[in-house]
Amino acid sequence: MRNDSEIFKKILTGFVTEEDPLLAMMKWMMDQLMQIEAQMKVGAAKGEHGSERKSHFSGYRPRRFDTRLGTVYLMIPKIRRGGYIPFFVTEKRRSEQALIAMVKEAYVNGVSTRKIERLAKELGIENISASQVSQINKGLDEQVEEFRNRPLQKEYPFIWVDALYEKVRNHEDRVVSTAIMIAYGVTIEGNREVLAIEPFVSESTETWKSFFDRLKARGVEKIALLISNAHQGIQKAFKQSFIGASWQRCKVHFMRNILAHGPHRAKEKFAARLKSIWLQEYREDALQIAQMIIDEYDKKFPEAIEVLQNGLENSLQFYHFPQIDKRRISSTNVLERINKEIRRRSKVVSVFPSRESYLRLIATYLMEYTENWESERSYI
Known part of the structure; x- marks a missing residue:
């Protein structure tokens, strides 16, 4: 009994030196409970042989766990058959x-x-x-x-921007279309991060300029490539805010713009030819294919070809980064997927009661995305 008391005293004394003794004590207790519970589920301790064994341990998985005392990061034992979730996690989830x-x-x-x-x-x-x-x-x-005001890194090689629109009731009790502008970036280490979530009444050069200025105020100094659709406000504001950076016109949006000027009956074949431009390994080959398409369809679809010629160079900027998988930086698809998930959740609300409620929903969802990305491997 005395020996057990001494061990317990030694353990408790160790918590005194921690930055947050109560949080450290709780995490230690959780680790002990997980070990006991997992061993009971397996039927034996790790590395122990026995007739009562039902399964085997298979490493650990990290999990963030928020409590009233603060956030702890648990290393939850993985079990080959049946899986394992600590009882205190499931109880907290249920209540x-x-x-x-x-x-x-x-x-x-x-x-x-x-x-x-x-x-x-x-x-x-x-x-x-x-x-x-x-x-x-x-x-x-x-x-x-x-989250929206946190300091940002000085350099983000690649940034994607876009705007979401929803019906929102304003202070005059009128329902208006409101924009939430979103910036999503990749760090020098290649990790994904939601950088900015800003509400504006409309998209314009002035509002986008304010958006980019706010990024700079929070610490961003250098961008190699901005990927977006061809909104004039984005283009003008970005050129003013980040001199020397390149702008990549989303190839998917660009194709849609071109096809809008072509006849429906020939759209499928024309689209397949256009798509081949951005599938080329090298920029020179892409330009060569584009020129062949221009020569072939110049008289058939003059308006579509004019759009192609005017925007082609901006749609090929990703070729200047040959070390990067071009699928990652040639379109806004990565942002579109996130936007689709946001709209799936927001469509249940026909009209948001205020701009604050709209911002809150989007921001909390994007915060979860950013937290999940922290434990994933590099995107680029």
Whole structure:
């Protein structure tokens, strides 16, 4: 008994030197509980042989776990058959996480606090009030603002920008179309990151200039290549804000612009020919294919060919970065996929009650994306 007491005392003394003793103590306890629970599920300790063994350990997986004391990063044991999730994670997901998620989702979707309170009671959750909902929402807003205003790195080789539009009720109680401008970038290390989420009434040279200036104010000094659609405001503002950087016109949007001027009956064949331009290994080959298409279709589709000639050079800027997979930086597809997911969630709200609620929904979703990317391997 005395020996056990001494061991326990030594363990507790070790926590005193930690930056956050209570958080460190809780993490240690979680690690011990995971070890015990995983061994019970496997039927034996790691490396131990026995007739009671039901499965085997297969390394660990990292998992972020948010608690009232702070955030901890757990190394959860992986089990070959049956899998394993710690009981305290599933319990939190069923109770506190479910409650907070419901409150946040409902609130960002414009549901009033009183309605949320009634909904919570219908689900069997009694201990929640309108003031608690407001407090949770306040905490969410603080996280959003911290994320949107965080300092950025000095250099992002590649940045993608785009704007989302939703119907939002303004302060005059009118429903208006509101833009949320988004910047997504890749760091020097090749990791993905959502850089900016800014609301504006409309897209213009002035608003995009303000958007890029805000990126600079947060620390961005150098961009090698900006990828976007051909919005005039983006082009003009970017040239003014980041002198010496290149602009890549999204090849997918560019193809759509060209095909809009071609007859429908010949669109499939024409599109296949156009697509071959950007599939070439080298820029010289792409230019050669483009010239062949221009010669072939100049008289058939003069308007479409004019669009191709005027925008071709800007659509080939990715060839100046031969060390990078051209599929990654030749279009805004990577941003389009994120936007599609955002729209899938936002379409359930026909009209957002305020610009703040719209911004909150998008920002929280993009924050989750950025956090998930932190544990993934490099994008480029």
